[in-house]
Amino acid sequence: MRPGSRVKLALRRVLPGAVVAWAISARDGRRLRALPSVGVEPGRLRRLTADNLASFLRDVRIGELWNDDSARISTVFEAIDVGDAVNPGDRRALYHLVAATRPLRLLEIGTNIGGSTLALTQAAATHVGDEAMITTVDIVDVNDRTRAASASLASPRTPAENLTLLGLRSRVTFVTARSGDHLRATEQRFDFVLVDGDHSAPAVYQDIVSALGVLAPGGVIVLHDYFPDKSDICGDGAVIGGPFEAVARLVRENPDLSVLPLGSLPWPTKHGSHVTTLAVLTTR
Template structure:
């Protein structure tokens, strides 16, 4: 048991509540201490003609997913140690297969649970068909450090880079150790699909969304993780992650012309015996 778990066990619930409340107050205070940021939604996809059912009920993608099941299972990626859960991995794979983006940016590599499913989707929908594809995955930590081997701390057997090599995707997947905002402000590239799963702190997300919008190619898509509508729990006995919703609410209050559509319930299990996901797609327009 880690020191953190040990402390958590012996700290009274009342004290934990006070700490949580103070943290929430600070998060809101920090969020509103930032200067207002404009959102340029010009290149964000609109939801017209996009039916989420179409994404998740695709027979073709289902066959592909099943054919890859053993290969990805053999990586023994853990659940519940910070990587996206098994159901969300599948949803991310289906979403990328649906939009078939050429250039993808992922913020928050961690153990690579989402990375390998994005790269698999790109490989089977584009690379195998002779089309260009590229995935850049950014994390503020060196997730592939051979010295620290951070993936081991989270129960993963292989580094994200090693899994990408085993899949033979190293030619089109790049790892960057950088803070999201540094990377997004400095890159000269533009992207067709951006997955935001880095810092879940409201202040960071408040800055990441406008930065991501600025990097989109026309009809580009942004997928959020840990979006809790109205900041209500999605799973029994599990606290919401408040930051992404708080950031989105501030941007919307300031007139940002986008909506966030939660993917809601998926046709397969996600976590805690449910089919609920915290993934959400952003679309241009508020209707």
């Protein structure tokens, strides 16, 4: 371990959590400001309104199919709120978004234990068809059993093993890489991107810029952990500010871009509430 890292670790142990969080947020703010402005092309984004989102979420047929599919998924991955995974209510919202927008090529940044991967892939299989494929990128090898975060949480298996059990493995390509490196190298274009990787403001800024760069016309970009105005919408004090800071800067730089938080879902999410931190990017 480098001497600087040892000092940081020691400071984290003695300083109160709020001071550490403030210091991290201040550092991320400086790093975000240090990034050069990037011209993006929001024009490829699908134009969506709050009414569109409400109708996607309230679609009765999608809800019925979710009931069947979530029962299938829960045979391999429990419908509980665990670790860094997207909570079960948010997984259902992702399922509805895919079912309603019917993307052929999906990209997920941040596989982790594969909670969202299962919902996205099952939605693509049920609602889009045989050609629908998903690429999921994580900086760590999520299918390395010695590192798999999933043991003893929602599932004792790796994401790849769960997909195999559900007959979905062939639809998913796992990439172990930094999201930015992979998106710069890929020639693929995507109809649906979930941004749920590194949540620091500069990283989310760069992930959104990269996602817009690989987006097919009419594509959808969904963000997780978007806390509007960095307010404590989940009521547990665990506010993640990076996605909001990143989007605020992108919207300042690109006035055509806008963000639609999903707000309150028709079903529970965390701590008995219906609030979600999911949001979609769109154009004005």
